[in-house]
Amino acid sequence: MVYASSEDGAGRARSPVAIKILIAGGFGAGKTTLVGSVSEIRPLRTEEQLTAPSVLVDPLEGVERKTTTTVAMDFGRITLREDLLIYLFGTPGQERFWFMWDELAHGALGAVVLADTRRLTDSFPAVDYFEQRGVPFIVAVNCFDGAHRFATDDIRTALDLDDHVPVVLCDARNRSSSKEVLIALVEHAIQRVSAVA
Amino acid sequence: MPAPEDSWPDEAAGPVVRPYAVIRGRTRPRGEPNLDLLAIITTTWRAPSELWTLDPEHFSLLRMCVKPTSLVDLASDIDLPLGVVRILVADLREHGLVTVNQPTMSPWQDDLPILREVINGLRQL
Numbered sequence: 001m002v003y004a005s006s007e008d009g010a011g012r013a014r015s016p017v018a019i020k021i022l023i024a025g026g027f028g029a030g031k032t033t034l035v036g037s038v039s040e041i042r043p044l045r046t047e048e049q050l051t052a053p054s055v056l057v058d059p060l061e062g063v064e065r066k067t068t069t070t071v072a073m074d075f076g077r078i079t080l081r082e083d084l085l086i087y088l089f090g091t092p093g094q095e096r097f098w099f100m101w102d103e104l105a106h107g108a109l110g111a112v113v114l115a116d117t118r119r120l121t122d123s124f125p126a127v128d129y130f131e132q133r134g135v136p137f138i139v140a141v142n143c144f145d146g147a148h149r150f151a152t153d154d155i156r157t158a159l160d161l162d163d164h165v166p167v168v169l170c171d172a173r174n175r176s177s178s179k180e181v182l183i184a185l186v187e188h189a190i191q192r193v194s195a196v197a
Numbered sequence: 198m199p200a201p202e203d204s205w206p207d208e209a210a211g212p213v214v215r216p217y218a219v220i221r222g223r224t225r226p227r228g229e230p231n232l233d234l235l236a237i238i239t240t241t242w243r244a245p246s247e248l249w250t251l252d253p254e255h256f257s258l259l260r261m262c263v264k265p266t267s268l269v270d271l272a273s274d275i276d277l278p279l280g281v282v283r284i285l286v287a288d289l290r291e292h293g294l295v296t297v298n299q300p301t302m303s304p305w306q307d308d309l310p311i312l313r314e315v316i317n318g319l320r321q322l
Binding site: 070080084089187 | 231233273279308312314
């Protein structure tokens, strides 16, 4: 990621390059498993803003009526070099956390939509979101034990994906398989960038 | 759902001082756009102004940022909510004690060599 120069431009220590990748998909699709198999899991406390219902009728305009509650989440970090890091953020599944998606998607290199073939429809919201925002994404079908095996073309049709969106099969528990998923996403992002340039 | 104030904190609840007491109830930094999750924070080694009293958390952050560190890593290491750390970092920046490198929204056109390095790096993991 390109960084704006710091305020004083001192550059005492070289700033690392940090790349953000989102891992999306329905509940139980294997997001946490994938992040855990390929990266160092780090805990993060963040906030959920609860907007008080009174906001609609409250005449005190401009007064902050929001209260905040803390929610726990994890992210993954892959240290490729001391100054080259990948951060993996799992997008929260529940609808009440959708407010966090915009912040997570902001500046992301791209996203992996993990699909569980037993519940393909769970992938629709993520696919829609990234299509609308123009975030490069790939679909990774998590083929864990007992999962139905489908041809990737069938998945593409079922999810109504554009031809350029890669569909790969993976086993989220397997480190090298998860690595291949990330590589496929970065390659896709390079193609997208090259096509625009 | 019970109000958070009603629940008795156990060990998992973290420090006894409630996070927003650390930042005196502020919920957003003054006049600053939100720091990006992956903003890189670096200590400047300047001495703090005598007029400003740093809290222990500020000192902790300054120590962590001797090596340039991302906002999410700081929040994870210091075990405070992200929003609290955003405000503490904004305090430090306001007083010139840290620099902040915000990622720009360049759509990666200039970064193809870096992305190829990322692929090579992943292959070698």
